[in-house]
Amino acid sequence: MTTIKDVAKQANVSVATVSRVLNQKGYVSKQAERSVKNAIKSLNYKPNAVARSLYHKTSGIIGLFVPDISNPFFPELARAVEDAATSEGFTVVLCNTDSKQEKEEKYIQVLQQKYADGLIIATGTDSIEHILSTNIPVVALDRYISDHIPTVVSSNKAGAIDATEHLIAQGCQFIAHLRGPKGVTSADDRYTGFKQAIEDHSIAHVVVEAGFEIGQSEVATRNLFEKYPSIDGIFAGSDVTAAGAMRAAYQCKRAVPKDVKIIGFDGISLGEMLTPSLSTIQQPIYEMGQQAAKLLMMMIEKKELPSYWHEFSTTLKIRETSTGSE
Amino acid sequence: MTTIKDVAKQANVSVATVSRVLNQKGYVSKQAERSVKNAIKSLNYKPNAVARSLYHKTSGIIGLFVPDISNPFFPELARAVEDAATSEGFTVVLCNTDSKQEKEEKYIQVLQQKYADGLIIATGTDSIEHILSTNIPVVALDRYISDHIPTVVSSNKAGAIDATEHLIAQGCQFIAHLRGPKGVTSADDRYTGFKQAIEDHSIAHVVVEAGFEIGQSEVATRNLFEKYPSIDGIFAGSDVTAAGAMRAAYQCKRAVPKDVKIIGFDGISLGEMLTPSLSTIQQPIYEMGQQAAKLLMMMIEKKELPSYWHEFSTTLKIRETSTGSE
Numbered sequence: 169m170t171t172i173k174d175v176a177k178q179a180n181v182s183v184a185t186v187s188r189v190l191n192q193k194g195y196v197s198k199q200a201e202r203s204v205k206n207a208i209k210s211l212n213y214k215p216n217a218v219a220r221s222l223y224h225k226t227s228g229i230i231g232l233f234v235p236d237i238s239n240p241f242f243p244e245l246a247r248a249v250e251d252a253a254t255s256e257g258f259t260v261v262l263c264n265t266d267s268k269q270e271k272e273e274k275y276i277q278v279l280q281q282k283y284a285d286g287l288i289i290a291t292g293t294d295s296i297e298h299i300l301s302t303n304i305p306v307v308a309l310d311r312y313i314s315d316h317i318p319t320v321v322s323s324n325k326a327g328a329i330d331a332t333e334h335l336i337a338q339g340c341q342f343i344a345h346l347r348g349p350k351g352v353t354s355a356d357d358r359y360t361g362f363k364q365a366i367e368d369h370s371i372a373h374v375v376v377e378a379g380f381e382i383g384q385s386e387v388a389t390r391n392l393f394e395k396y397p398s399i400d401g402i403f404a405g406s407d408v409t410a411a412g413a414m415r416a417a418y419q420c421k422r423a424v425p426k427d428v429k430i431i432g433f434d435g436i437s438l439g440e441m442l443t444p445s446l447s448t449i450q451q452p453i454y455e456m457g458q459q460a461a462k463l464l465m466m467m468i469e470k471k472e473l474p475s476y477w478h479e480f481s482t483t484l485k486i487r488e489t490s491t492g493s494e
Numbered sequence: 495m496t497t498i499k500d501v502a503k504q505a506n507v508s509v510a511t512v513s514r515v516l517n518q519k520g521y522v523s524k525q526a527e528r529s530v531k532n533a534i535k536s537l538n539y540k541p542n543a544v545a546r547s548l549y550h551k552t553s554g555i556i557g558l559f560v561p562d563i564s565n566p567f568f569p570e571l572a573r574a575v576e577d578a579a580t581s582e583g584f585t586v587v588l589c590n591t592d593s594k595q596e597k598e599e600k601y602i603q604v605l606q607q608k609y610a611d612g613l614i615i616a617t618g619t620d621s622i623e624h625i626l627s628t629n630i631p632v633v634a635l636d637r638y639i640s641d642h643i644p645t646v647v648s649s650n651k652a653g654a655i656d657a658t659e660h661l662i663a664q665g666c667q668f669i670a671h672l673r674g675p676k677g678v679t680s681a682d683d684r685y686t687g688f689k690q691a692i693e694d695h696s697i698a699h700v701v702v703e704a705g706f707e708i709g710q711s712e713v714a715t716r717n718l719f720e721k722y723p724s725i726d727g728i729f730a731g732s733d734v735t736a737a738g739a740m741r742a743a744y745q746c747k748r749a750v751p752k753d754v755k756i757i758g759f760d761g762i763s764l765g766e767m768l769t770p771s772l773s774t775i776q777q778p779i780y781e782m783g784q785q786a787a788k789l790l791m792m793m794i795e796k797k798e799l800p801s802y803w804h805e806f807s808t809t810l811k812i813r814e815t816s817t818g819s820e
């Protein structure tokens with residue numbers, strides 16, 4: 169492997185001069201700089217990333233915090249972050265935090281020891297002190313942390329209004345909302361949107377907390393069908409929750425969309441895999457992940473951000489679970 | 495932040511002595527070692543990971559190569575690898591390669607510059623030269639690369655036999671196999687198992703290539719139903735492919751499982767989200783990911799491996815798509 173000494177020898181300069189050229193620090197004559205660059209090229213020299221990291225206190229590493237990569241919303245975000253980061257020469261360390269503060273703190277410690285350049289945080293914990301006290305750039309993705317941290321979200325409230333009004337336009341008279349966990353900003357905003365649309369139209373409704381998991385949602389929906397047999401529309405707080413509602417409808421022998429129409433929220437690929445295919449509110453997941461990575465890289469390069477609030481519009485995606493008569 | 499100098503001062507030894515204790519290299523008296531360790535503890539000193547990396551030429555980083563983290567098989571593997579790695583103090587860099595050789599080569603270059611300690615490769619490319627020529631440990635996960643690389647797979651052929659015999663036991667008389675891409679070892683082994691079981695029972699059958707994606711599988715299955723209306727059983731090469739077959743059955747108004755029984759392969763959480771829920775061949779995905787990480791860490795620590803071939807048994811998971819009469 170070519171070393172910095174080989175480059176110095178070939179360029180006929182000292183190792184210190186090569187180092188100054190590589191790190192763009194200190195005085196180097198134009199002629200010496202040219203010789204060094206030619207030598208680097210002809211020898212195909214690759215500077216040692218770790219040594220550069222020690223000198224610059226940067227590593228080209230960014231940490232991506234997700235609750236659990238096996239929850240199907242996050243792989244699509246992770247892919248987008250990784251694509252954007254890689255194209256700028258950064259590598260992404262995957263951190264499954266299970267939304268636990270102690271795991272987040274441990275990852276922050278380990279990443280800072282490795283001179284990580286920044287963090288993208290798509291997890292929710294009650295405390296935010298440990299995030300605010302990191303001394304590297306942070307971007308919040310799919311959640312709000314603080315006004316001092318750039319935030320990338322979708323228009324959860326407006327999307328929820330669209331979902332609810334779509335069910336009403338399809339003729340639903342009694343609509344259930346399977347809401348996500350209380351305290352999670354996206355779930356709270358979707359709930360607010362649902363309430364607003366429903367009150368505008370004076371439609372019978374019921375709201376239950378169903379988490380963001382399929383099992384909880386399946387049980388909650390079965391209970392709803394038993395208690396309120398006339399429910400004919402369901403707005404699920406996520407696509408995974410919607411899949412649970414579809415399973416409950418199947419078990420209770422209620423045909424979708426004939427007897428009950430269902431719409432989800434997220435727009436993950438799961439929706440297209442379901443039968444019938446799931447109507448949903450599409451978040452631009454890939455664009456959101458890319459934007460978070462871009463903002464983080466701007467902060468790492470100490471560029472000024474145009475804004476700290478980046479809200480992406482959602483779109484109503486009508487598929488089979490909310491239309492037709494079969 | 496506490497530095498190595500603070501530790502030396504408190505322990506009343508030289509910085510070089512502290513360094514020898516930290517790196518477990520060179521002679522240090524028992525007494526000096528004790529003083530240094532006490533000083534490290536009382537000052538809560540955390541050695542700079544990057545400086546240690548430069549000295550040891552290791553970084554505590556491992557690379558995980560997946561084709562695309564948004565394909566639902568890989569997040570579950572990634573979670574397992576990350577859990578096992580984190581518990582041993584390693585961090586995992588996520589690498590989406592799209593199974594392209596140039597992307598793999600680029601990642602290998604970047605990771606080696608960062609002194610990555612090893613790679614787990616769950617992607618398939620035609621060439622393997624660039625993998626064989628890396629100078630850090632490699633483990634192959636869900637694929638075979640070479641006899642010289644430890645391999646973690648599931649018993650694809652035996653699982654395919656179980657799937658096919660289950661359809662036959664359920665009374666299927668004409669079975670289609672939606673096979674995965676030719677040349678991908680797991681897909682080839684499942685095909686071989688299917689053929690063996692079908693020939694043992696003299697059952698009418700047809701095999702088509704349907705990739706590992708939902709769109710391709712949906713189209714392939716629709717064509718099959720048109721051409722061979724008496725197909726009453728489908729063994730899909732993956733759970734995602736099975737979801738595509740279920741969508742095709744819905745479009746062609748063939749009830750699952752009454753008119754056609756379907757079984758997948760993988761055992762990802764998608765199967766439980768489908769309606770009806772998907773019968774499948776369960777691979778122990780989490781255990782496989784953990785085993786790959788453990789083998790890699792043994793190699794990094796230069797321990798001898800018990801074996802280079804780690805094949806996990808699959809289990810038949812009977813759910814709704816292959817049983818009952820509704």
